[in-house]
Amino acid sequence: MGLAFITLYFAHHIEGAASIWILALYAxxxxxxxxxxxxxxxxxxxxxxxxxxxxxxxxxTPGILYGVLAVFxxxxxxxxxxxxxxxxxxxxxxxxxTLKDKLSSDSGYNSMNESYKELIGKKGKALTAFRPxxxxxxxxxRYSATSGGQWIEAGVDIEVVSADGTRILIKKMEQASQTSS
Numbered sequence: 001m002g003l004a005f006i007t008l009y010f011a012h013h014i015e016g017a018a019s020i021w022i023l024a025l026y027a028x029x030x031x032x033x034x035x036x037x038x039x040x041x042x043x044x045x046x047x048x049x050x051x052x053x054x055x056x057x058x059x060x061t062p063g064i065l066y067g068v069l070a071v072f073x074x075x076x077x078x079x080x081x082x083x084x085x086x087x088x089x090x091x092x093x094x095x096x097x098t099l100k101d102k103l104s105s106d107s108g109y110n111s112m113n114e115s116y117k118e119l120i121g122k123k124g125k126a127l128t129a130f131r132p133x134x135x136x137x138x139x140x141x142r143y144s145a146t147s148g149g150q151w152i153e154a155g156v157d158i159e160v161v162s163a164d165g166t167r168i169l170i171k172k173m174e175q176a177s178q179t180s181s
Contacts, residue, residue: 002077002081006026006057009057009070010022010023010026010060013060013061014060018059018060022056022059022060023056025052025053025055025056025059026052026053026056026057028049028052029048029049029050029051029052029053029054029055029056030049030053031049032045032046032048032049032052033045033046033049033050033053035049036049050075050078053074054071054074054075057070057071057074058070058071113166116143116163116164116166116168117163119138119143119160119163119168120160120161120162120163121159121160122138122139122159122160123138123157123158123159123160123173124136124137124138124139124157124158124159124160124170125137125155125156125157125158126152126153126154126155126156126157126158126170127142127154128154129151129152129153129154130145130146130147130150130151130152130170131151132146132147132148132149132150132151133145133146133147134147134152134154136158136160136168136170138160143168144168145160145167145168145169145170146167146168146169146170147169147170147171148161148169148170148171150171150172152170152172156172156173157172157173158170158171158172158173159171159172159173
């Protein structure tokens with residue numbers, strides 16, 4: 001809302017060539033405040049930034065009294081924003097919308113099925129048609145697998161080409177023997 005109000009204020013009060021340096025003054029003041037908050041943190045650049053922003057608000061006004069009132073309104077808005085931040089607790093909206101926890105193996109999570117690596121090179125049978133995923137049977141056990149984009153009919157002999165822990169890649173037996181030779 002503050003950005004919308006200051007944009008309306010500048011759109012009404014500045015004209016022509018003066019608009020460039022007034023907006024540059026305002027943007028420079030804003031950059032100094034951000035610099036002070038992120039780098040120095042002692043408040044010196046922040047105060048200079050507020051003074052520059054106040055000047056950019058006061059200069060385009062038609063009279064001195066109007067300029068003083070505009071600066072007081074601007075400063076009152078800054079103080080009001082700071083009070084608002086201190087009085088009302090953080091709602092943590094972005095914390096609710098974003099995932100901060102990492103499901104890594106360091107934290108005890110492991111989505112990798114290590115037993116899949118033992119299937120590489122073994123032969124089995126496609127229990128369902130692969131378009132391109134389906135179910136295979138290898139040594140009496142059923143597994144969900146993918147054919148890497150190949151359409152394989154049910155009942156075809158297959159060979160496990162690779163397994164990365166979460167995915168089993170298969171090929172038809174005649175394709176598997178052609179690629180290995």
